[in-house]
Amino acid sequence: MQLSGKTAIITGGANGIGAGCVRRLASEGANVVIADIDDGAGTALAAELGESVIYVRTDVAQRRSVEALFAQAVDAFGAVDVLVNNAAFVHKPGVIANFLDYSDESWRRTLDVNLTGMFYCSQVAARLMAKQGRGGVIINMSSGGASRAHRHMFGYDTSKGGIEAATRAMALDLAGLNIRVNAVVPGSTRVDQGTAVGDAPIPPADVIPLPRQGRPSDIAAAVAFLASDDAAYITGTRIVVDGGMDAQLRSPAVDYGYDFSDHL
Numbered sequence: 329m330q331l332s333g334k335t336a337i338i339t340g341g342a343n344g345i346g347a348g349c350v351r352r353l354a355s356e357g358a359n360v361v362i363a364d365i366d367d368g369a370g371t372a373l374a375a376e377l378g379e380s381v382i383y384v385r386t387d388v389a390q391r392r393s394v395e396a397l398f399a400q401a402v403d404a405f406g407a408v409d410v411l412v413n414n415a416a417f418v419h420k421p422g423v424i425a426n427f428l429d430y431s432d433e434s435w436r437r438t439l440d441v442n443l444t445g446m447f448y449c450s451q452v453a454a455r456l457m458a459k460q461g462r463g464g465v466i467i468n469m470s471s472g473g474a475s476r477a478h479r480h481m482f483g484y485d486t487s488k489g490g491i492e493a494a495t496r497a498m499a500l501d502l503a504g505l506n507i508r509v510n511a512v513v514p515g516s517t518r519v520d521q522g523t524a525v526g527d528a529p530i531p532p533a534d535v536i537p538l539p540r541q542g543r544p545s546d547i548a549a550a551v552a553f554l555a556s557d558d559a560a561y562i563t564g565t566r567i568v569v570d571g572g573m574d575a576q577l578r579s580p581a582v583d584y585g586y587d588f589s590d591h592l
């Protein structure tokens with residue numbers, strides 16, 4: 329129960345990795361606000377987890393919606409200590425397109441949700457945390473695409489590069505208020521709406537060194553650590569949770585195999 333007495337807002341918390349973070353932070357004793365545009369999934373998750381978890385319909389790309397979110401969070405729980413910027417325009421038509429075919433509409437929506445949404449939520453959070461006077465934590469959901477490109481995901485990868493630059497910039501500007509800002513970098517993570525590596529004809533074990541896709545709970549574990557006081561001296565950096573993808577040059581299926589049997 330590392331987060332007893334704390335309140336966390338998780339954007340995009342109704343599904344996938346965000347829902348995993350909601351479950352984990354609630355299990356650590358936090359009050360949790362799910363901020364999402366998926367009313368069905370958001371209200372169902374809040375109802376399942378009890379009165380310490382509420383759902384507030386929020387479009388992170390609209391500043392007024394974000395301001396209303398924080399006002400409702402303070403009304404319900406008295407303060408906000410942790411913000412997880414997880415909402416993204418992802419797993420939707422238009423996200424995956426070769427650069428030659430990439431549309432204005434996808435570009436605008438991607439930047440509106442992934443970057444402008446992160447800016448609005450973080451600024452409203454930081455101003456509130458400054459007034460509260462007890463520090464705070466902001467965690468940005470990045471992607472391996474921030475530093476190594478997916479094929480056909482120009483806008484998404486550009487936004488995630490921006491997320492990591494923003495993480496460093498906010499960390500420096502807010503350090504004097506003891507507001508810590510870090511990024512978590514998931515690898516290919518199995519989610520209901522996903523179309524990632526797991527749906528390709530190649531099995532994850534041929535691509536990922538720890539031979540499986542990630543689970544939302546794997547990512548949530550890093551988020552819970554960064555949100556806790558165990559991470560009190562960590563800011564401006566990133567934790568990669570990707571089964572070793574970031575470390576490898578070539579996929580397991582391409583590299584020379586190794587027979588472990590002599591060592592077992």
Ligand SMILES: NC(=O)c1ccc[n+]([C@@H]2O[C@H](COP(=O)([O-])OP(=O)(O)OC[C@H]3O[C@@H](n4cnc5c(N)ncnc54)[C@H](O)[C@@H]3O)[C@@H](O)[C@H]2O)c1
Pocket residue numbers: 339340341342343344345346363364365366386387388389413414415416417418419441445469470471472513514515516517518519520521522524
């Ligand atoms: N799944 C992966 O393999 C993977 C890998 C790397 C990074 N990520 C990142 O993890 C995060 C979560 O992705 P996921 O795979 O769980 O996706 P998901 O689609 O399951 O969840 C995204 C959530 O964001 C919500 N959302 C979308 N637009 C919103 C808006 N304008 N305002 C509020 N909420 C909005 C959706 O309704 C949804 O609940 C994203 O930032 C994504 O880029 C995912």
